[in-house]
Amino acid sequence: MTDRLVILDRDGVINQDSDDYIKSLDEWIPIPGSIEAIARLSHAGFRVAVATNQSGLARGLFKLEMLNAIHQRLRERVEAEGGRIELIAFCPHGPDDGCDCRKPRPGLLLEIAARFDVELASVPFIGDSLGDIQAARAAGARPWLVRSGKGERTLERLREQGMDNESRDIPIYPDLNAAATALIDTL
Known part of the structure; x- marks a missing residue:
């Protein structure tokens, strides 16, 4: 078994996103397939x-107790498939709060790296947004993109902004299930 780390964005990668x-x-x-994909990553020796x-916390749209309940359900669903999520790091701040943890800043990824004591x-870092790509690059991680969630919009934005060259080195997959398969196949 290896002891490798993979970091996932949540909304649009693991679960359906909503504006x-x-x-x-x-x-x-x-x-569909995301919970099983996380379990497969765990079985393959990845720490997830x-x-x-x-930012819904800062906006007053839900309370920390609800966020914790959602994350507990996520963990339970993954555990029911025999997998494990070892850490969920979240930024509770709004876009104008100037924190270091809100993606596209690298704070969340750096926190995870420190907690796992890894480079x-x-x-x-598998995400669906330009902010995910930017956070991965700022933290020194490898950005991967899925087309689920905001992924298609992200690809379109990259094309519109003439950043196609920037995205060429980013593996792009239909969803987390396909990305997990590709990641496991590299072992």
């Missing part, structure tokens, strides 16, 4: 962490 935020257990809906912006140079 109105995920505010309740009823609104937290896993993307999640890095997620949760991020070979660690994939």
